[in-house]
Amino acid sequence: MCAVSGMVSCMRTCSFIMATWVGCASAQACELALVLAVDVSGSVDHIEYRLQMDGLGAALADGAVTEALVAAQAKVMLLQWTGISRQRVSVPWTHVTDLNAADALALRVRGAPREWRNFSTAIGEAVGSALIEFDAVPECKRRVIDVSGDGFSNEGVPPAEMKSAALRKGVTINGLAIAESENKLVDYYRANLIVGPGSFALEALTFEDYPKRIRQKLLREITKQVASLE
Numbered sequence: 001m002c003a004v005s006g007m008v009s010c011m012r013t014c015s016f017i018m019a020t021w022v023g024c025a026s027a028q029a030c031e032l033a034l035v036l037a038v039d040v041s042g043s044v045d046h047i048e049y050r051l052q053m054d055g056l057g058a059a060l061a062d063g064a065v066t067e068a069l070v071a072a073q074a075k076v077m078l079l080q081w082t083g084i085s086r087q088r089v090s091v092p093w094t095h096v097t098d099l100n101a102a103d104a105l106a107l108r109v110r111g112a113p114r115e116w117r118n119f120s121t122a123i124g125e126a127v128g129s130a131l132i133e134f135d136a137v138p139e140c141k142r143r144v145i146d147v148s149g150d151g152f153s154n155e156g157v158p159p160a161e162m163k164s165a166a167l168r169k170g171v172t173i174n175g176l177a178i179a180e181s182e183n184k185l186v187d188y189y190r191a192n193l194i195v196g197p198g199s200f201a202l203e204a205l206t207f208e209d210y211p212k213r214i215r216q217k218l219l220r221e222i223t224k225q226v227a228s229l230e
Contacts, residue, residue: 055211057110172196
């Protein structure tokens with residue numbers, strides 16, 4: 001009886017420890033809130049849109065990216081943007097607590113339908129819309145907007161005017177310039193868009209180059225790498 005009683009006591013103790021560990025893991029603080037802001041303006045055709053979404057989905061499903069997201073207990077959102085008043089959340093804040101959550105996020109991003117097709121490029125408006133979304137995740141320690149696009153801003157508030165607003169909210173803005181038709185776009189991003197500690201802009205020479213570069217970009221901003229990937 002004593003042996004059985006002792007075993008039951010031990011099992012209860014182990015169960016309590018496991019429950020406590022799981023509770024602690026689930027309560028782990030969010031290290032990173034990341035807005036993935038994807039250009040769907042008129043210069044992006046349906047094939048290029050698919051290259052972006054499939055490439056972004058594949059990058060989010062990549063083992064190294066997935067592990068980094070889980071380690072950061074990241075919260076991730078997909079925002080499609082084009083002209084003035086045309087910014088929409090396609091995938092709301094998703095808490096990447098484990099590998100299953102990361103896989104589900106990648107699938108939702110890959111399957112997100114296109115919101116618009118024939119409008120201008122309002123980068124500053126996209127940034128402004130993204131900044132508002134961070135109000136829903138105040139618990140996250142770092143806040144990053146990941147902007148990807150294939151053209152210069154030609155409508156709405158200039159992106160350079162949004163830098164101070166981003167800094168006030170403690171938000172870093174990084175850029176991925178798809179330079180297929182604008183060979184100086186990465187320079188424009190560096191001068192007018194990126195801001196915040198460790199901010200950077202990478203260049204994809206074509207839309208076909210996008211999947212590789214977005215994976216590099218995600219790893220760099222999630223893990224706070226300092227080594228150049230350019």
